[in-house]
Amino acid sequence: MKIAIGCDHVGFELKDRLMNHLKEKGIEYKDFGTYSSERTDYPIYGEAVANAIVSGECERGILICGTGVGISISANKVPGIRAVVCSEPYSALLSRQHNDTNILAMGARVVGSDLALMILDAWLSGEYEGGRHQKRVDMIAAIEAKQTGTLRT
DSSP states (O other), X not given: OEEEEEEOGGGHHHHHHHHHHHHHTTOEEEEOOOOSSSOOOHHHHHHHHHHHHHTTSOSEEEEXXXXXXXXXXXXXXXXXXXXXXXXXXXXXXXHHXXXXXXXXXXXXXXXXXXXXXXXXXXXXXXXXXXXXXXXXXXXXXXXXXXXXXXXXX
């Protein structure tokens, strides 16, 4: 598995901690920035990570900003992305199992680094269950297709 990772200036330090964790676990990743704590805009990185996933360059993504909200909203504007903001491990795990999320977003001002590692591990360990959940994932995809004009009725 190859993970795309990105953040704004607020998430810069947490991103480094998460990349070190991925490296320790032997998980390949690609860093889409930002590369310093100099002020920048989170939509840039939300879109870059999302594009890496829909293009097939990476399988999943991790995004960090102050709350995780703005950067996840940006990523979710890219068709095919199901980004989730999590502040605890249980939702992260279930988002994978039930919703087949492909991006995990967190807030550096919301979760500490130790909790962020637990959230990340839970999300990485989750496998999509399909089955009864597939209908809902398909319904989400149909809404997206209808809104982007790619659904033929």
